[in-house]
Structures are given as structure tokens and as C-alpha cells.
Amino acid sequence: MRFACLLFSLALAAPAAAHNPTRIPDAAFDTATRLRAQALADGTAWQVLESLTTEVGPRLAGSEADARAVAWAKAKFVELGYDKVWTEPVTFPKWERRSEHAEVVGDQAQPLVVTALGGSPGGTVEAEVVRFADLAALEAAAPGSLAGKIAFVDYRMARARDGSGYGPGSRVRSRGPSTAIGKGAIGYLMRSAGTDSHRMPHTGMTRFDEGLTPIPSAALAAPDADQLARLLALGPTRVRLALDVGWNGEYTSQNVIGEMTGASKPDEVVLIGGHLDSWDLGTGAIDDGAGVAVTMAAGHLIGLLDRRPARTLRVVAFANEEQGLHGGKAYAEAHAGAVARHQIVAESDFGAGRIYAFNTSAPDHARAAVDRIAQALAPLGIATSDKGGPGPDVGPIAGKGAAWAWLGQDGTDYFDLHHTPDDTLDKVDPAALAQNAAAYTVFAYLAAQAEGGFGSAPAPATQD
Template sequence: MRAMLSVAIATCLFAAAASGHAAERETRIPDKAIATAAQLRETALKSDLGYRITESLTTEVGPRLAGSEADARAVAWAVAKFKELGFDKVWTEPVTFPKWERRSESAHVVGANAQPLHLTALGGSPAGNVEGEVVRFADLAALEAAPAGSLAGKIAFIDYRMERARDGAGYGPGSRVRSKGPSAAIRAGAIGYLMRSAGTDSHRNPHTGITRFDEGLKPIPSAALAVPDADQLGRLLALGKPVKVKLALDCGWDGTYTSQNVIGEIRGSKKPDEVVVIGGHLDSWDLGTGAIDDGAGVGLTMAAGKLIGDLKQHPARTIRVVAFANEEQGLYGGKAYADAHMKDVAKHQIGAESDFGAGRIYAYSSSAPEHAKAADAQIAQALAPLGIEYVPGQGGPGPDVGPSAEKGMAWARLAQDGTDYFDLHHTPDDTFDKIDPQALAQNVAAYAVFAYLAASADGDFGSGTPPQKPATPPAAKK
């Protein structure tokens, strides 16, 4: 009995000690920081800084195709802008990748119903001039089921219509048509590949984006039709007569290129070697000026960092803003950052990326483990006046912070309203005039509040510990 009592007492003491340890470890945000964040939020809402930075990038540099001459100008712009904004430390880190170029592109229906088609080459497509009968498939699965050789001498056309959604969930199936369709067409013997653009608009603006060819397959010219042109081609095919298209693309890979991740820091007051990472990607596709994808992400996170830097008292930890290189063609900047910095993953308090346009942020979540739930809720409460809902357990990290999250960095998601995002995404219509200044200011306020409070927390958000679930980016990502 005495032995059992001793065991029971020891068990209670162990439980109490464990409970006390958990309580000591619980991450909280000081009241003073909460009060400062409220003032920061109001300052950001009244500021047009994020809008002006985005205007500067999209006007002075314009489209920023990875590996192009404009890529180098964008890097120089970012370095200069960080310095102009007064960041305490600014530097670059190399990112090397294959270089793809677009030179010219055209397509025509030939024969009795001859007419031009508006399209654009998919990133990664080879050059080529092909002419053949078009065979329509309703979706990717239908093309994948086509027997080998059944499309010999023909052009495959997937006529899949992407669905509109606030969280961009329709982009997953739409982007798979782009990434997997060309290889399926090759296996069936096709000489060329066409797809309805992965977009939700009805304008004569085709949507580009990267595609891949499975190893061992010889790539074929691959392009995306503007939505009205996909409709037109579909109507021609519905007449029941063979439709021939002539496709001419001048594009392709041309060696390798080294760009840069551009990084600016607002140094922390007490723990400067620990960082909160925010950012966006500096590159864009070449059809528009890359305003919503992702000039806005760069502009709003630079502005958030600047406004935190303007405070009389910096937060305890450093705010690190990263303008990532070449996200569009394979997350090269995000992967390079993870390789360079995740050996010290525990020094990364948490990271968040803006890469879903410039719509208002409507929801907040993070990977915060149990001991950081209270602090996470404090951040959510500070974001609530901006119309942002707390949705713990939902979503995932942005594309370029995804590789770091996979290596153990804690992440946060500030979900933007993407209802109209895929009307503009990867098209000539992705231009500065599409940005709402008030919506962008709300984004700046949200990122400033989030970053400041995370950097001010007493305790961590779980970086370096096993994630509670896989760090999978939302379906809407590239």
C-alpha cells in the first residue's frame, strides 16, 4: 500500500512538474506589444506606401520574366528600394536555374473556316511549327486514357473549364491540365498540344504558366488558348467536320541564369539573430506587368517591414523581408532560401508569404503547436478589426515559404480573397490598374500586425519541431 501511495505521489509530482514546464513554455505576446500593434494597424490603413512601392516596381521595371534582362533590373530595383526605405541590412543571395525565353507565337485555323486563334506558349514549351487535325478532350483524364498512337499526326486539345472560388481551389485541377497534359498528349502520339487557359475570365487574354515534360519524352509545342478562343474552337469542332490548326511557337530553353533573392532586414532590439520572415516573389510572367502576381506581394511586405522599422522601439526579433527569385518556373528562390538558411531553422520564428493577388485578407491561420495557440489567438484578435477571421487548422504555407516549412519552419497563412484572381493570373491583363489601394492597405496592415506581434512574442511558434501535419501549400498555388 505504501509503495502504491509512493508511486501515486511520484506520478502526481511528475504531472505537476510537466504541467508547470508546459505553462512556462507557453508562448504569449505582451500587452504592450498588443497595444503597439493596434496603433501600427491604424497607421498602415492610412498609408499608401504598399501601393506606391508596387507602382514603382510595375512601372519602372514592368514584366520580369525569370532570366531576362528585366530580371536583373528587378534585382537592382529591389536592392535600391530596400535601402531607400531605410532597412537596416540589405543583401542578395544567388539563385541559379534554367533560362526559358518566349520570342513569338501564333495559331490559325486553316481550311474552310480559316481564322486566327489567340494563344500563348506555356513556359517550358519548345519551339516548333506543326499543323494537324485537332482532337478535343473534356478533361485531363480523358486524354490520359487515349491509346498510344491514337493521336499520331494530330493536335490534342483539352477543353477543361476552371471553376471560380474565393480560395482559388479550382486552380488545382486547372493547373494539372497545364502541367500534365502535354506529356499525356505525347504518349498518345500528338504533334502539338492546346488547352483552354487555366483562368476564370471571358476575355481574349490567354493565361501562360510553366509546364513539364516527363523524362524520356520528346517535348512538343504546347500552348494555352484564350477562353473565348477555346470556346470558338469547341464550336467549330461541334460542327462535326475535321478542324485543322497551324501552330507556330518560337520559344525554348537557353542555358542557365543566376538571379538573386533580395533580402532586407529591420533588426530586432533584443534577439536580432531570430527572424520573422515575410515576402513575395520578384519575378513575373512576361505578358502583363506582374502587378497581382506578385508585385503586390513584394510591395505590401516591403511596406509592412518599413512601417515596423519606423516604430520608436523595434520588436525583439528581426523582421526579414524576402523578394524571392523565380517562383513562377519552379520555386527556385524559395528552395534556395531553405537550403541556405534552414540549418538554423529554430532561429526562424515563423514565416508568411503574400502570393495570391491584392484582394482583401479574410482569414488567418498558422502551424502553431499547442504551446503557441494562445499567442496565435492573440494575433488573430489583433487582426479581427481588419475583417479577418481566425480559422485555425486550415490552409498551408505560401509557395516560396513552403520549402522552409518542409524543413521545420513554422508558417502562417493570411488568406486573400481570390474570387477574381484567376481572371488576371498569368495574362496580359495583370497590370497595376487592377489593384485596389484600400484593399492593398488592408494587406499591409495585416502583415505589419502579424510580423510585429510574432517578433514580439515571449516564446516560439514551433520552428524546429515536427509539424502537426505536412506543410502542404493551398491548392491555389503554383
């Protein structure tokens, strides 16, 4: 998850014409009640997640495993009974990780556990380290003051249920290297953007401002950041950072799409999904195998109904979210002319913690239907909220005017695992995963069966 859990709201244009109130028929509500119980007892989401993380494993965008993941997703949609399965191309620059190493040199020589930041160049640097408590302190350093040195930003990310601590933490990763270059640094280290205290460094993308020569950039595991800070408190400390990583041409992956065709309005779609790629350190169970599994399972369960809902349910396994929302952006461009036919969109990309909150961008005329969906979600422990926003990969089409829904997962422990070698299947609670699947099944079915819309309409063109 690149921002994975960053929650944001998009303003959608108010429709020019008056609308009849959108409503959920009683029969649909009764069916959703049965679906909810069925989903809680169903093991499809777990089986899909186990299959993906075992048979494919880590799925770094552009790697050999990326291609295997695409083939896996196509086959899994077919196995789960989807009516239509296809792919759409997504092209992006290819970044590779080959090896990474860091060590303190000199009288206190010892290894440090690091991982290269995505987008970092390769190279080896050895220099004295200068510590900064946070990004603001680095920004305040005098130009040229880090000439020939390695910058180290020792910012501790705050734990939060909604993941709000990730914003400041991820900015250390995304903005820190360019800032350090501006001060003259030849290398960059940061305390991982995470909330654990394990020797498990967190990777993630960084970017370099145009015109700058990139420098080797890496994240330290939390205990190693503590160790380096203690060494620096004793006196000048030199570190050798060696990264064999970098960009290697372009790669074309695929968004993989499965549909359960609607009974009476097949050209209108409810879109749910997750992203298929993962970082390469773990097996991508929480980020975002769980999202793919939950939404695939929801479509499967809806597809088993004797009578399908009115609208088509579309599930998308998005390509390369981690390195820049490439799959979501490609989908939005490919379907820009069909925004109004997207009834509503939602994405699961915040792990596998229990869903506790629900919100949408729906306008007032859909409020009764939203309240009815909330009523159907309430027995799962889900309350209506005024927070949230579209998931990362559905954000681009939401920006073009598609209505969105947010099913907020408990992310209290999410950043203990996020982008680390510890993102593995054993960290997922099967009961919580089933609760997620039940929530997405209920939401998607009721949205697809609603009489009336949730406000999707092409957004007004912006002026430069």
C-alpha cells in the same frame, strides 16, 4: 504564382521538450493597434507597387528585366530604411518567349489567340485537332490514337474564393502535354487555366516526363477555346501552331533580402515576403508585385517605431518562383541550419484581394499568442480559419521545420488576371492593398515581439 494559390498543410514535428506558453504582452498588442491604423492610412505599399510595375514592368526570370528588378529591390529596401540589405544567388535554366501564333486553316480559316506554356519547345505543327473535355478523357485515350494530331483539352476551371479550382486547372497544364505525347500527339492546346472570358490567354509552366520528346504546347484564351470547340462540332478542324520559344542555357538571379534588426533577439527572425519575378505578358502587379509591396511596406512601418520588436524582421523578394520555386528552394538550402531561428514565416502570393482568413502551424503551447494575433487582425475583417498553408516560396523552409502562418486573400477574381496580359496595376484596389499591408504589419510585429516561440524546429530526417 506557380501554384500560387494552392493551399497545403505541412506536418511539423512536435517538440520533444515541454514549452512554456507563448504570449503576446499587452504593450505589444497596444502598439499593434496603433500600427494597424497607421498602415491603413499609409500609401507605401501602393507607391512600391507602382514603382515596380512602372519602372521595371514584366520580370520574366532570366530576362534583362530580371536583373533590373534585382537592382530595383536592393535600392527600394535602402530607400525604405532597412538596416541590412543583401542578395543570395539563385541559378536555374533560362526559358525565353520570342513569338507565338496559332490559326485555323482551311475553309474556316481564322486566327486563334494563344500563349506558349512555359517550358514548351519551339516549333511549328499543323494538324487535325482532337478535343477532350478534361485531362481524364485524354488519359483514357488509346495509345497511338493521336498520332500526327494536336490534342486539345477543353477543361473549364471553377471559380472559388480560396482558389481551389486552380489545382485541377493547373494539372491540365502540367500533366497534359506529357499525356498527349504518350498518345502520339505532335502538338498540345488547352483552354487557359483561368476564370475569365476575355481574349487574354493564361501562361504558366508545364513539364515533360523524362524520356519524352517535348512538343509545342500552348494555352488558348477562353473565347478562342469556345470558338475552336464550335468549329470541331461542325467537323474536322486543322490548326497551325507556331511557337518561337525555348530553353537557352542557365541564368543566375538573386533573392533580395532586407532586414529591420530586432531590439533584443536580433538573431531570431520573422520572415515575410513575396516573389520578385513575374510572367512576361502583363506587368506582374497581382502576381506578385503586390506581395513584394505589401511585405516591404510592413517592414518599413515596423522600422519606424521608436522601439523595434525583439526579433529581426526579414523581408525576402524571392527569385524565379514562377518556373519552379527556385528562389524559395535556394533560400531553404542556404538557411537549412537556421530553421530554429526562424520564429515564423509567411508569404503574400495570391494577388491583392482583401485578406479574410488567418491560420498557422503553431502548436498548442503557442495557441494563446495565435489567438491574440487573431484578435488584432479581427478589426480588418480577418477571421481565424482551419484552412491554409505556407506560401509557395516559404514552403521549402516550412518543410524543413519552420513554423508558418497563412493570411488568406480573397481570390474570387484572381484567376481572371493570373498569368495574363491583364495583370497590370489598374487591377489593384489601393484600399485592399492597404488592408493587406496592415494585416502583415500587425502579424509580423506581434510575432516578432511574442514571448516564446511558434514551434520552429528542424524536421526529422526522412528515410529513403
